[in-house]
Amino acid sequence: MIHSLFLINCSGDIFLEKHWKSVVSQSVCDYFFEAQEKAIDVENVPPVISTPHHYLISIYRDKIFFVSVIQTEVPPLFVIEFLHRVADTFQDYFGECSETAIKDNVVIVYELLEEMLDNGFPLATESNILKELIKPPTILRSVVNSITGSSNVGDTLPTGQLSNIPWRRAGVKYTNNEAYFDVVEEIDAIIDKSGSTVFAEIQGVIDSCIKLSGMPDLSLSFMNPRLLDDVSFHPCIRFKRWESERVLSFIPPDGNFRLISYRVSSQNLVAIPVYVKHMISFKENTSSGRFDVTIGPKQNMGKTVEGVVMTVHMPKAVLNMNLTATQGSYTFDPVTKVLTWDVGKITPQKLPNLKGIVNLQSGAPKPEENPSLNIQFKIQQLAISGLKVNRLDMYGEKYKPFKGVKYITKAGKFQVRT
């Protein structure tokens, strides 16, 4: 099981360590640093490293490496999932998962880690339960605490811990009862040079914010549930109901949580909302090239495509770029060679275009690689897969809640090859 955890920042300082069994010396991280050096890019550090006596399993999140030390055969996914859960919890507690936030709250961090893992076995990882055990820091509370001398550790048994619904605490009370669902879909796609789709799928999630008193029992039904054939559920969902009736039936956790995530992949179902016309070329021996990109709307179901941003990793040999944008603004970072064009909203009457001259290092050979264009966009009020919520019913409680559903489509890993 998980033996120890080290938190390491990008410059290689170990700024927190926690051991659940015997103490493992910091020097074990040297193997990690070695791998990190070899990988050059922080993202490329392999997640599983073996050392003579231990295994190091790490994740990289928000500029922090979470490096766990294990000694016996443990499922690596288990460890990785847990580490992500730790990062999520920090995010949840401190609003951000950063070195400063962790250092500012080091004692809470330590208490949390102690609650989350016992002898390497996960103990309480649900945010609802953790918050009952250890109260998140707020400015108000720390002032109150310092006056009254009370602490931020709860001294009652978290009610959810033992019930059949460990994700919900008892005695929840709100004056305004509300339940909101965000259907968020991200399009992952690879578009080839000629504009045809090599690969496309939709990764969707339904994130919920539920503030309902008591023990509400909800069921959420869809107009077209058959779209959902590959779904991962929050533990609260009754699998049998879904299998037989295609209805999501559940007693929700309190607060924000991800209800389901799903994938829609058969290609003809995936509409691609934008197209890109591009011309990027480098001339032999002149140390310059041309760059001309136009973005336009495609199957956007009559909605506006907005928040469009294009980023391009230009080849190393590119020194500078002299471009004119008909819309939005662009920046080119000569160090990382990243071109970013913030387009904004696409209006079909006047398509945004960015063109101009690329300056190459003099004498350098013509770059071989073709840079890929990474596109981001947003479409409000639309779930591109066509998924629609039909109705939400509540049982078990008397009051009438406010209900709401919001749809949004975004670009995920949306890449256009040139």
Place this chain on the structure above:
Amino acid sequence: MTDSKYFTTTKKGEIFELKAELNSDKKEKKKEAVKKVIASMTVGKDVSALFPDVVNCMQTDNLELKKLVYLYLMNYAKSQPDMAIMAVNTFVKDCEDPNPLIRALAVRTMGCIRVDKITEYLCEPLRKCLKDEDPYVRKTAAVCVAKLHDINAQLVEDQGFLDTLKDLISDSNPMVVANAVAALSEIAESHPSSNLLDLNPQSINKLLTALNECTEWGQIFILDCLANYMPKDDREAQSICERVTPRLSHANSAVVLSAVKVLMKFMEMLSKDLDYYGTLLKKLAPPLVTLLSAEPELQYVALRNINLIVQKRPEILKHEMKVFFVKYNDPIYVKLEKLDIMIRLASQANIAQVLAELKEYATEVDVDFVRKAVRAIGRCAIKVEQSAERCVSTLLDLIQTKVNYVVQEAIVVIKDIFRKYPNKYESVIATLCENLDSLDEPEARAAMIWIVGEYAERIDNADELLESFLEGFHDESTQVQLQLLTAIVKLFLKKPTETQELVQQVLSLATQESDNPDLRDRGYIYWRLLSTDPVAAKEVVLAEKPLISEETDLIEPTLLDELICYIGTLASVYHKPPSAFVEGSRGVMHKSLPPRMGSDESPESPDTAPSGGPAADQPSVIPTQGDLLGDLLNLHLGTPVSAPPVATPTVQMGAVDLLGGGLDALMGGSDGIFVPAPNTAAPTNVGPPLGTGLGDLFDLTGGVGTLSGSYVAPKTVWLPAMKAKGLEISGTFSRQVGSISMDLVLTNKALQVMSDFAIQFNRNSFGLAPAAPLQVHAPLAPNQSVEISLPLNTVGSVMKMDPLNNLQVAVKNNIDVFYFSTLYPLHILFVEDGKMERQMFLATWKDIPNENETQFQIKDCSLNADAVSSKLQGSNIFTIAKRNVEGQDMLYQSLKLTNGIWVLAELRIQPSNPSFTLSLKCRAPEVSQYVYQAYETILKN
């Protein structure tokens, strides 16, 4: 107000200041001080000097302060054991607290204090907590048993905590069940032979019920535990599968993968004709694909596992090729894995898409990735015959880019394509030759040289090309030198007239100016072949090469089956069985897939069946877990041409004196064709095939006579009459056609009649136990003896003894109970089916780490190799292969113990030397010494 204030240091005496604050009267100040101490501790500062002061703060009713002090205690108790004992009383008191949170906290913390003295005090509170009315306390206590076991295993067993833990599997609360399973699994890992998790249909049912209700982490423990269960028939397997399938939709990827493991394993038992089998296959694909949309670290682990799954059951993901397409901002470790799987899924149906993708990848920035992509194109050509042409043209396009490393990789893979489809694509040679000058990597140079040599007759200036390489011969790497030597010899055999000078030059460079033995030996072989019989040389050197096939990069099927049982674990990430790398896996537990039932198929599922026909008659280097895109050039080095037997050429020995003895080594089993000095005078007739190197290594005639049973030592006195009130027992052990027996002589040296004999064995290392009661029919009169053969089996309970072969026996008669212990020879445990397949032998030998190899000397044994192997075979030590190296006989042998442990042996016999060298390799190295003793006993008697 944040915690960062705790890090600010004031002036000099930080510890001193903290000490003062800890001893302050004000509660608030105390708490702040403890927080400061904890903060220092988290960054690795040593604050152990404050131990007594912090412990003093422990007696408080403030829960937060208590928790903080506990945190501190856990960290430093080890370094201050005497001080830690002061805390014991508080712990014991807290375990009785009315608040279950405090009870649980106390029992949890106590377990984390790794001090022997404290653990003694822990037992009583722990026992109470295991039966606590509150499930929260019970589940915490379950984990505490595992903690305690880690510190003091004996104590846990003595106190009977293991049984209590087993009872908790039937607890009413699912979380308690899950934690009990987790704790037992962890304990079982250090006790591989103990039947801690003895699963039966009832307990399985309990686990499956708990599975639906416990937390995600608990589900992982339960699923992993289920995977070790062996259902009794396909019905049971199916019903478990049905209840596990819903887990595939869990949001936690570790739950999903553990469920996949259970399903993959139990599926093995289902008949393929079953509708359910097809349904299950369909259900497995979506969750696996979903794993690929998670964070990159999860993707990596998922991909390593998918790599195994597509080898075992390609049908699951055959339509999902596109999800493995690489995105340019994937981390490199994800990219490389995706590429690997793309090739495995490549088929005629999707090859066009795959090639288009690969070509795209070949223009990316990352050099490693580009190289692998180029290699992948070559693999596709070899795997999907219909696409070969397209692949070759793609590769040629890539060569035209003139990007140096792309060109070099392309040449390496084109060489492989030539090996697979000879005489088909040679038209591209001209293009390749244009790029000769730009090659600077040894692998590419060697590949190019191989091509030039192989197709010398079609390249007009082949001699010039090779000559240009020869100029810098000394600076080349060995790989290139070897290729160059072979290529020039080929060229000479094809165009003898113009190249005589060249071949002489290369032979003298190789034999006289090189320090590398491989190169020298190969030089000598060619030299001798050429000078004795050019016709034979031609047949050997220019023989048709076996075609390469894609199977060489698949994982060997038995290993694959084992790895399928380890889906989701580290083993699946490394593609090695855990015994090969996990430190502290003290025993070797080999997991295997259950046999299929209810259909007429062979136990081995058909799609994994033979790992490749060609590999069978080409017993060379089988890259068992080699990189998929591993280099095939070495195959050529390792596979000396498998020539058809040469028609008995007559060898003029005079010409070959320069060769000395080194040759025999390479000639393998052919018993000394070129016998050195002594009989040079007469021309020798040469019969056996030449140059089959490793191939011949295993060509052993199996005509070893089988004896009826293994060696039986003479009886010795085990229990002298003096010690047993007149009963003398002498005996020995024997093994005959698969059954072990203990042959006893009981002698009555007392004055009264003895009767009512009974015998019992203590637990021992191999579970030896009497298979029948000791039957002495008539009472034993004074001065009478009786001979009894007591049949034994190996199904008794197991406990590791020291020495390993120690057996403690209790014998009872009407007078008393007597105890004695004896050592049994290990060879009675060697089973009859201990003969390993050659391929397996090679793979296993390589697979067992070198640390596990032990060497022994067997002195004063005058037998020759054949006598040795027949003698050993009598005791179930099987000779798998024999070869002769530099006058020494090497015997490769295998044996298997009753508990399934394989031992591999290499026995070196020098004709003139009565000392043999025995090297033993075994995954459980502790048995080696006893196997050696068995060897010695068998050989010397």
